[in-house]
Amino acid sequence: MADDQWWRDAPAGPIRVADGLRARSQRGEIARSWWSRRFLSVLESLGLGGRLDRGRRYARQGQVLSLSLSTSIVVGQVQGSRPEPYRVRIGVRAFTDEQWTAVEQALAGQALFLAKLLAGDMPEDIEDAFESVGLHLFPDDAHDLSMDCSCPDWQVPCKHLAAACYLLAESFDADPFEILAWRGRSRQQLLDNLRELRGGAESQRPEEREAPLTELLEGFWGSPATPPAPAGPLVAGAPDAILDQLDALPVVVRGRPLVDLLRPAYRAMVEEQR
Template structure:
């Protein structure tokens, strides 16, 4: 056995367990819940990484990831493995340029439903079509758009440390879909501010919705009076004792008169006192 093959028969070292690491919320089955986080994982699988991703699912659920943070186009984290010093992982997506984002924002602002859903914190189902329409891909779909590296000695990409970070990244996308857009170079507040500004500058309202100028209103004010609308007939006021006529006749006779007739003066008197 050559010196460079010693590791093949070397016993596997136990993983150093972490007590307060970042732990996946899902304990079994699929980790991704929303369509956009599932889409992110499916893109990774389409790049031939599905078999390697599963290696990190246990790490993600055990809480071996010490930290994970996302900024413009890059995700960095630390994952505890078999060595005392945690491994550093990095997942990089190519950020779109400002000019490319301007095209995307113009397309998004042109459809109110997209703006409404984004303001509500939801990812529109067909938002990928908007990016496709300007020649872009929201999710990295080739190795030129996506790169990963880890400080561990494993030559495979992704290693289980990177795979664990990918699963936790998918869960973070579940919680906040805007992180996907930030990963591509546009943060939540900047995007929403730009979309609001585009909507406000989209031009005057249609002619039928615009208010007439003040000069036209003044001409109408000093013009001849218009014919007032015909008065609306007011409904007749019911007699105070009309309710008694709607009741079934009471089979009660008092001093030779039906009880209903004796009650009528009382109903009329109550109305007069209230007036």
């Protein structure tokens, strides 16, 4: 048989994989969280129903052999009908340090953002903070994504790319910080920067921020002022998350905000109860 007749002996379906990555959801929608559904909405808006259906089946059957995310790029391998797995790549533009600085300043303006992120949740209005500085956290359309696959299918996304996207959405369900890391900011770096910005929020009143603790003792036992109400419901999660929901205290001890000194105590109390 001539070499150009290879397709006559090609198997009708993919080569089944025993230990591939398998979607947790085996029926219905794959994405559970609003942020994962928001990511998949771009993919599903392309109207490629047949390929997306086959991509979901691939994801649920475990045809994706590997999937890894780093700044700006997701790479993976998907087993198709040929012996050699196909290489898939899904790219998105990472934000610059200057753009992230602007985003962090917008996020730090609301204590609830940091509290929810500390609890492993993605605030529903976090997109507003990005849009306020002219950026979009999620791709707006297919043009915001760079996708390619080594398979012979000319359509993008093919079923192999679709399978990778569905598994990527499930990974976003488990850890929303992966979306931010994809855009160029790691979990630790973002939280550290937001804590620092929140700790300096009281700089709008420098005369109070710089006042040493010894000058505040005289009125310590006086009638306290009514504390402001939190910006939203309290969020369970990190033991010190409540400190990020309240306005910064105008107290500095040895050059450090009082909130920073209270964090270890909150964490120690929780550890002692476990």
